[in-house]
Amino acid sequence: MRRYQRGNIGEGIGGLFMFALVIWAPAAWLTHVVVCIQASKWMFLLAGAIFFPIGIVHGTGVWFGAW
Numbered sequence: 001m002r003r004y005q006r007g008n009i010g011e012g013i014g015g016l017f018m019f020a021l022v023i024w025a026p027a028a029w030l031t032h033v034v035v036c037i038q039a040s041k042w043m044f045l046l047a048g049a050i051f052f053p054i055g056i057v058h059g060t061g062v063w064f065g066a067w
Contacts, residue, residue, distance in 0.1 A: 028059030035062050
């Protein structure tokens with residue numbers, strides 16, 4: 001049985017952060033795509049599809065009501 005050792009908490013937080021990032025980024029980008037298609041914003045959809053950080057920021061903003 002493995003015992004808790006000091007200093008291992010950072011590995012757990014880093015793993016949790018990476019898991020959240022892997023889930024958050026594609027979900028935000030997909031939200032961007034769906035919202036742009038529903039609103040017929042074709043140029044913004046194209047911009048977010050080519051430059052994915054634009055789509056991620058926009059999708060996150062949609063979740064929190066900024067757009």
